[in-house]
Amino acid sequence: MATYDPRDDNAPEAPAGETETSTQHVDGGDERRLIERRRFLQAGVGITVALTVTGLSALNVTGGLRPIATITPEKEPPQAGDRLVAALDQTKTATRTDILDGRPQTMWYPNNPKTGIVKNGTDFNLVLLARFDPASLGPDTAPHAAAGIVAYSAVCTHLCCTVSDWDAKNAWFLCPCHHSLFDPRADGKVMGGPAPRPLPLLPLALDGDTLTVAGGFVTSVGCS
Numbered sequence: 001m002a003t004y005d006p007r008d009d010n011a012p013e014a015p016a017g018e019t020e021t022s023t024q025h026v027d028g029g030d031e032r033r034l035i036e037r038r039r040f041l042q043a044g045v046g047i048t049v050a051l052t053v054t055g056l057s058a059l060n061v062t063g064g065l066r067p068i069a070t071i072t073p074e075k076e077p078p079q080a081g082d083r084l085v086a087a088l089d090q091t092k093t094a095t096r097t098d099i100l101d102g103r104p105q106t107m108w109y110p111n112n113p114k115t116g117i118v119k120n121g122t123d124f125n126l127v128l129l130a131r132f133d134p135a136s137l138g139p140d141t142a143p144h145a146a147a148g149i150v151a152y153s154a155v156c157t158h159l160c161c162t163v164s165d166w167d168a169k170n171a172w173f174l175c176p177c178h179h180s181l182f183d184p185r186a187d188g189k190v191m192g193g194p195a196p197r198p199l200p201l202l203p204l205a206l207d208g209d210t211l212t213v214a215g216g217f218v219t220s221v222g223c224s
């Protein structure tokens, strides 16, 4: 299982063994064309970590078999209190009115409001936002939503492609690589395709009209 390892400087870019290509989408816009990078992991095992620190972080990996590496603030995972800024306009902070009901997901990065640092140093921090009628959200999803807005990791749990497409018929997220489908109203449940597990959900809250992160991803970000 390849999961987010922020200590690995290669992880957010193109680790050894990965092939990275750009792609265009049938129903995506400029945002999707710019963001999506297909990642095919051929090797490598990551270790999921969640660190909450200020400034640089360090962690000894695998009991000294690998050197201590640093985690830059840009690679730290989202944490409670973070804001969300648009992936393509990182001066834009998400508010409840930015996310329209029943529309395709949009992409955002966490932003530490204390330091102003956008956590865009790894694609594993890329977050999907979508909005639904709160009454339509499942019991495991509703407590983590804010005004019907839900947040999920954009990293497909199959082979780590970006889940950038939208199944308009069912209002599901669609991964363009091998067509896995995820239901954002039902805890990111897999509705089709080869993905082995749901998309990790990111709890949200509201500070006035501003969307905030209420906690870290509830499950490990990454792919099998």
Ligand code: FES
Pocket: 156, 157, 158, 159, 160, 161, 175, 176, 177, 178, 179, 180, 193, 194, 195
């Ligand atoms: S990477 Fe294969 S379905 Fe998403």
